[in-house]
Amino acid sequence: MADRGFDLEDRLEALEEDDLKRALSPVDRVAERGYFAEPSGGELPVLDSEEALVFASNNYLGLTDDQRVQDAARQTAATVGTGAGASRLVTGDTMVHRDLERLLAEVKGTDRALAFSSGYAANVGTITALEPDVVFSDELNHASIVDGCRLAGTETVVYDHCDAANLRSKLEERAERVRGDDGDPDAESWLIVTDSVFSMDGTVAPLAEICDAADAFGAWVMVDEAHATGLYANGGGVVQAEGLEDRVQIQLGTLSKALASQGGYVAGSAELIECLCNDARSFVFSTGLAPPAAAAASEALHVARHGGARERLWENVAHLRDGLESMGFDVWGDSQILPVVVGDRTDAIALADGIRERGVVVPAIRPPSVPAGTSRLRVVPMATHDRDDIIACLEAFRAAGEEVGLL
Numbered sequence: 360m361a362d363r364g365f366d367l368e369d370r371l372e373a374l375e376e377d378d379l380k381r382a383l384s385p386v387d388r389v390a391e392r393g394y395f396a397e398p399s400g401g402e403l404p405v406l407d408s409e410e411a412l413v414f415a416s417n418n419y420l421g422l423t424d425d426q427r428v429q430d431a432a433r434q435t436a437a438t439v440g441t442g443a444g445a446s447r448l449v450t451g452d453t454m455v456h457r458d459l460e461r462l463l464a465e466v467k468g469t470d471r472a473l474a475f476s477s478g479y480a481a482n483v484g485t486i487t488a489l490e491p492d493v494v495f496s497d498e499l500n501h502a503s504i505v506d507g508c509r510l511a512g513t514e515t516v517v518y519d520h521c522d523a524a525n526l527r528s529k530l531e532e533r534a535e536r537v538r539g540d541d542g543d544p545d546a547e548s549w550l551i552v553t554d555s556v557f558s559m560d561g562t563v564a565p566l567a568e569i570c571d572a573a574d575a576f577g578a579w580v581m582v583d584e585a586h587a588t589g590l591y592a593n594g595g596g597v598v599q600a601e602g603l604e605d606r607v608q609i610q611l612g613t614l615s616k617a618l619a620s621q622g623g624y625v626a627g628s629a630e631l632i633e634c635l636c637n638d639a640r641s642f643v644f645s646t647g648l649a650p651p652a653a654a655a656a657s658e659a660l661h662v663a664r665h666g667g668a669r670e671r672l673w674e675n676v677a678h679l680r681d682g683l684e685s686m687g688f689d690v691w692g693d694s695q696i697l698p699v700v701v702g703d704r705t706d707a708i709a710l711a712d713g714i715r716e717r718g719v720v721v722p723a724i725r726p727p728s729v730p731a732g733t734s735r736l737r738v739v740p741m742a743t744h745d746r747d748d749i750i751a752c753l754e755a756f757r758a759a760g761e762e763v764g765l766l
């Protein structure tokens with residue numbers, strides 16, 4: 360009989376041969392200040408194993424370890440339960456979800472917000488629900504945006520990274536083409552989508568210029584603030600920092616980075632949220648966000664808004680960037696993500712290994728995750744790193760950099 364199954368062994372071997380195979384590696388976390396202990400081999404907890412300073416977490420404000428955030432999750436688990444038990448549209452809706460959505464809408468300056476079970480689900484659900492005729496997408500946008508476009512079967516026009524002039528010319532080209540076909544460009548729905556902070560390059564999208572281009576062509580703008588929410592003005596993202604609430608139709612992100620929880624959200628007009636409640640399949644056909652996750656995110660957003668964590672994070676970012684640049688490292692970006700670009704992949708791996716030997720974890724990012732010749736170490740400080748931690752990180756970079764011959 361024919362074998363109509365799947366040769367998974369071959370597939371895995373091919374990944375191994377290409378040096379692309381990835382594996383899960385559990386760590387015993389000691390959350391405060393980004394410390395973790397080496398993998399325990401499955402036995403928890405192992406608090407006497409080697410500890411390392413981590414500069415590689417998206418827990419930017421260190422709030423996964425905040426007592427208030429943990430208490431919110433604990434109390435909600437005890438009173439509301441650990442899981443939503445059903446889709447929000449059936450019996451999974453709770454006041455905890457409503458509180459989170461009210462707070463998100465307030466911070467984002469929108470009519471309403473809607474919580475999803477992940478940022479991935481928020482992107483895929485929103486783009487497929489809107490069914491745009493054309494999406495204009497930054498070339499470095501997150502995979503969940505790319506997958507949303509694929510699933511929606513929409514025509515996707517990719518523009519150069521953070522290049523509003525290139526975006527404008529793509530909008531113009533499209534308008535010309537439709538007119539040339541005797542069509543009416545105004546009859547098409549166009550969505551411009553961009554991350555606000557890009558996770559591998561640390562770049563910040565030129566949102567005001569993107570909005571100008573959108574306005575000139577009547578397109579909508581959707582901004583993924585996964586790496587920005589909680590870190591900018593009033594606990595918002597770059598949209599808030601630049602006062603663009605009225606020009607960005609869709610703000611969206613994750614609850615899993617600065618907001619120390621799990622889940623995603625979309626914020627926008629009442630009509631948008633009403634449509635997503637009906638048409639976003641990743642919302643309609645998926646169990647509601649776990650109430651403790653919603654409560655933790657609400658509390659984290661409150662702390663991000665009113666506490667001093669944001670200021671501490673940005674002080675740490677400035678200290679690290681200054682230190683790395685003054686040693687002569689090439690540090691890209693203009694956000695809390697500091698990519699130290701060394702170029703060659705073997706140099707990047709050697710530098711990361713040397714830093715690790717000195718008790719600091721900063722992963723090397725290499726092709727195919729980034730273009731050849733731009734291998735880098737992605738340094739991410741947290742609000743909970745103290746001055747000594749920053750100095751330890753800088754010293755590890757100096758010693759390992761000299762050892763590898765990069766300084």
Ligand code: PMP
Nearest residue numbers: 477478479501554585613615622
């Ligand atoms: N958008 C961006 C820009 C992201 O970086 C991520 C997470 N890596 C997501 C969306 C997906 O969010 P989540 O992890 O909540 O699915």
